[in-house]
């Protein structure tokens with residue numbers, strides 16, 4: 001959902017008196033109020049506020065926080081860009097921190113100090129504005145430097161950086177990756193970022209065209225070259241003059257045409273079918289395949305000399321299951337896009353649907369994800385797409401909590417340091433930048449004393465075994 005109203009503030013609060021107070025507290029902004037989660041969602045859909053303040057204690061659980069958290073989750077599922085500030089009663093800092101962990105922008109403690117809240121709200125609006133500008137400039141691409149590539153996964157970000165560098169050169173690039181991993185999107189990005197961007201980008205799928213038509217499709221033909229050749233026709237290679245030629249499924253190129261393509265790569269000239277003239281063509285070549293070209297070379301189905309010409313630089317694109325976080329990021333992106341294209345109301349991914357996306361193995365990669373989300377956007381009955389709408393089995397919603405993640409990291413760091421220090425706790429403490437007693441305490445609290453004793457420090461004198469501290 002993109003068309004937010006940048007001055008609308010949603011207050012979700014079940015106390016009518018407080019609601020009235022809030023209405024006067026933000027001059028210059030349109031304050032919308034809701035008493036419950038369902039009202040908040042209705043207002044969100046109608047008015048699209050950029051910032052919300054929600055009381056965690058909402059009916060039917062006014063003394064607890066479950067309904068407040070459910071509201072936070074639902075609002076963010078529909079509008080992940082929205083800035084949400086949570087109000088916590090009774091100095092319950094733990095809840096506030098928990099809320100931030102679940103995507104809230106900020107929190108404040110009740111009773112309300114309007115001046116403080118106004119500052120927090122102003123800051124949230126400012127941040128929203130800035131992010132909105134960034135989104136317009138760079139579209140919602142995760143943190144990807146290339147507009148058309150939505151990703152936040154490190155291996156793909158590295159590829160985007162490589163593509164940016166390769167775009168400045170004219171070397172042939174071979175894109176390797178399974179079907180639907182985005183080879184064509186990357187080929188186009190390579191062209192768009194290159195000095196050839198104002199020239200044509202011409203793609204041809206070598207596997208999709210029958211062999212007897214492929215030659216003329218690639219190199220063109222003269223009038224009368226064969227029955228039915230009623231006029232001169234330019235081939236894709238020639239059409240790519242001053243631009244980029246993208247040869248998809250290059251592994252399917254028949255042997256006879258491999259020779260002709262090789263000649264073009266060596267001499268930068270082509271001959272149309274039925275023609276005698278050599279025509280110079282200046283085109284950058286990008287090829288792609290999901291086959292193992294080296295194997296095809298070994299079995300002599302693909303010419304080795306052509307392979308080396310095409311494979312000056314190769315880029316291996318990881319399958320979607322090896323891009324942590326991307327299924328959900330891309331899922332939200334496609335959902336927003338489909339809702340906008342079809343003019344339907346905005347819907348979000350339920351927590352269960354996000355977990356199912358993250359757990360699925362994506363044999364069809366991004367094309368499969370796109371199709372499933374398209375289906376989900378049509379089938380969803382409520383405000384949220386559920387796993388069944390995506391034809392996915394529900395997965396466990398197990399988000400690792402921060403404490404467990406920290407303990408795991410600490411455990412690993414300590415084991416590494418003790419191993420490095422060959423069992424000396426004093427040296428390990430130095431390596432880790434903590435005092436020796438602190439390290440002993442940590443080892444004990446993490447329950448790894450025995451492991452350290454037995455595995456990492458079997459022969460040391462100064463080990464955990466004889467620790468005076470433990």
Ligand SMILES: Nc1ncnc2c1ncn2[C@@H]1O[C@H](COP(=O)(O)OP(=O)(O)OP(=O)(O)O)[C@@H](O)[C@H]1O
Pocket residue numbers: 148149150151177178179180181182183184185186248290366367370
């Ligand atoms: N990182 C990405 N961000 C957004 N959309 C993507 C991304 N990667 C791929 N897509 C979309 O996924 C679909 C499949 O991508 P693409 O056609 O580039 O894959 P491919 O590897 O060339 O597939 P094939 O080998 O089957 O031709 C396209 O609709 C494309 O727009």
